[in-house]
Amino acid sequence: MSGVALALVGLILVGPGPLWVVRWRFLHRVPRAAVVLWQAGSLAALLSVTGAGLLIGMGLLEATLPPVGVVAVQVALLAFVLLVVVRLLWSLLAVARRTALRRRRHRHAVDLLGQVDPSAPLPGVRVLAETLPLAYCLPGVTGSRVVLSEGTLATLTAEELRAVLAHEQAHLRARHDVVLDTFDALHRAFPIAVRSEIPHQQCRLLVEMLADDVARKRVGPGPLARALVAMAGAPVPRAALGVGQFGTLERVERLVAPPDHSRPLAGVVYALALGLLALPPAVLALTS
Numbered sequence: 001m002s003g004v005a006l007a008l009v010g011l012i013l014v015g016p017g018p019l020w021v022v023r024w025r026f027l028h029r030v031p032r033a034a035v036v037l038w039q040a041g042s043l044a045a046l047l048s049v050t051g052a053g054l055l056i057g058m059g060l061l062e063a064t065l066p067p068v069g070v071v072a073v074q075v076a077l078l079a080f081v082l083l084v085v086v087r088l089l090w091s092l093l094a095v096a097r098r099t100a101l102r103r104r105r106h107r108h109a110v111d112l113l114g115q116v117d118p119s120a121p122l123p124g125v126r127v128l129a130e131t132l133p134l135a136y137c138l139p140g141v142t143g144s145r146v147v148l149s150e151g152t153l154a155t156l157t158a159e160e161l162r163a164v165l166a167h168e169q170a171h172l173r174a175r176h177d178v179v180l181d182t183f184d185a186l187h188r189a190f191p192i193a194v195r196s197e198i199p200h201q202q203c204r205l206l207v208e209m210l211a212d213d214v215a216r217k218r219v220g221p222g223p224l225a226r227a228l229v230a231m232a233g234a235p236v237p238r239a240a241l242g243v244g245q246f247g248t249l250e251r252v253e254r255l256v257a258p259p260d261h262s263r264p265l266a267g268v269v270y271a272l273a274l275g276l277l278a279l280p281p282a283v284l285a286l287t288s
Helices: 002-014 017-019 025-029 033-059 068-113 149-156 160-172 176-189 197-217 221-231 249-254 261-286
Strands: 125-128 137-138 145-149
Touching: 002 017, 002 261, 017 033, 017 197, 017 221, 025 033, 025 261, 033 068, 033 149, 033 176, 033 197, 033 261, 068 125, 068 137, 125 149, 125 261, 137 160, 137 261, 145 149, 145 160, 145 176, 149 160, 149 249, 160 197, 160 221, 176 197, 197 221, 221 249
Parallel strands: 125 145
Antiparallel strands: 137 145
16 A cells, blocks of 8 residues: 555656656745655655555565556556666666766867857857857867857847856856756656656756856846847757757746845745655654
């Protein structure tokens, strides 16, 4: 019974749960806490499914077996759990290897084709001879790059360019790529038929908002909002993080409104995240 209950909790957390939480627009006021909440939900789902697999597997080894129909359900749930665990291990390795390889190749290409901008306020800026506005960063343990195009330099004002550079520098300093790569691995652990794209999309939007907050403090909301509109839809390589990559409308609306970083609200969201992590052991205790 405990295994089935945990499996149901896991399916709820990857199905109806995200559809409900995505409606909480107030999470945009506390993006860091919101990222933790989405990650806690995904981790709680993984813990629930893994715990269910262990319990169901132990139940199948008991001497007195339940009816055939119940055994069939348990076998199906156990197979699903094993699939999730295998996919998680594979995703952690594959995402790390594939992303690192893409970024390394792209850094080499940028170093060959781009020019160093000596006037940039931070090191590692490369300018490509491209008329299309481009602005993105390539994170790495060493040798991070911020890539701009000549079209970007021609399109943005000095203040707007400072806002873009502050945004990309925030991504590099906070290592938002690690957050997204880890979340991507958790996301891919669940088969396509049962996983939701909402947590993954929301996490990408929220890390952009975190970088926006840093740029807003340095340059102000006006230049950053204008830069976001100018860079909206600019192409960004898959392994990179770009200022105009995601959720331009939501981010501009957030910048136009007065900053409202509520510590009590953040505390409530962090408490909800802890509650999600405590949910699997609580269900186990109540159904044992």
